[in-house]
Amino acid sequence: MTNATSLLDDMPPPIRSYTGPQIALGDLRPLTIGNVPIGFPVVQAALSGYSDGPMRIVARRLGASYTLAEVMIDRFVLELKQRRRTRHRLLVTDEEHPVGGQLMGSDPADFGPAAKKLVEAGFDIIDINFGCPVKTAVGGCRGGYHLSQPDVALEIVSRTRAAVPDHIPVTLKMRRGLDDSDESRERFFRILDGAFARGVAAVTVHGRTVEQRYVGPSNWDFLREVKQHAGAKTIIGSGDLFTAQACLEMLRDTGVDGVSVARGAIGNPWIFEQVRRLAAGLPQLEPDVSEQRRVLNLQCELCLQSTEESQTLSTMRMFGIKFARMHSHHAEVRSAFATARSVAAWREVLDHWYS
């Protein structure tokens, strides 16, 4: 099924290190994606602008069993050089495995070479984005746009599957359609069935349409229907997972094999441990300010190891603002992070508000 280069064929299977809390699964079934054992069926979504290496490592240490890097445009991956400003985009550390790399693009011919580059960089799973609703993506015939053209979408799947070694699963991320029309629904199922027939190992479904963007709820009834339709094939659900309770409810109410936490993990990486504890019937733990400080500090140090100080500052300002929601003085903390002009000033915010 593959025409991968010998370099890729010779690569040993990736190291699987899990460093998060070891808590029993409760009544949940462990998740597997192709030949990659994931375990706890609650994973961290690809999050553009957020799920860089440091965020992924933090999520792993706090219980995420699998994380995905933010989406990358295939041509960007092909042109990516070892420049200081961009090289972190392809950086995968040992402790992250298994980790997914996600591609988005318009031309099927670009996906294979870009996917190979992600495999060479160390990503264990290649995910294809057929969901992004952003104007520039849809206008550029990328992301969610492909839900309107099943033949092109399936050509992308075939080319990607053929380009990467057999031991690397290829997966899809889809919204439930372009819009609410019957044609859109029919195209969704054509792509879903066609993708599984071409060897895709799992499909993550976000229960909103592209047209809907983020307005209104994610349709969990649709997720249930997709899982019933897919039978033994692996379906991961997405949409409106803001609490540990919601993660368990989606798993139990829709029957999906796994759930993908997105906005619910931005500023609350503890959600993974919270859902593990809830599933195991253990009492809930809320992170106090010293735990919040520890994790913010860790993420900042990890950022400094992989990016320049100016980039670390803008990333950690953004995360600080998100974490501030948990703080009892959230408005003041938020504004203190937002106005930090150096990493040293950002650390002073921690000293002042998180002591």
Ligand SMILES: Cc1cc2nc3c(=O)[nH]c(=O)nc-3n(C[C@H](O)[C@H](O)[C@H](O)COP(=O)(O)O)c2cc1C
């Ligand atoms: C800021 C942001 C960035 C996102 N980036 C990506 C991405 O890179 N790739 C992707 O497949 N989905 C992306 N998504 C979609 C999420 O993975 C998820 O499907 C969606 O947010 C629904 O889940 P939620 O309602 O629980 O947030 C993004 C969502 C947000 C809010």
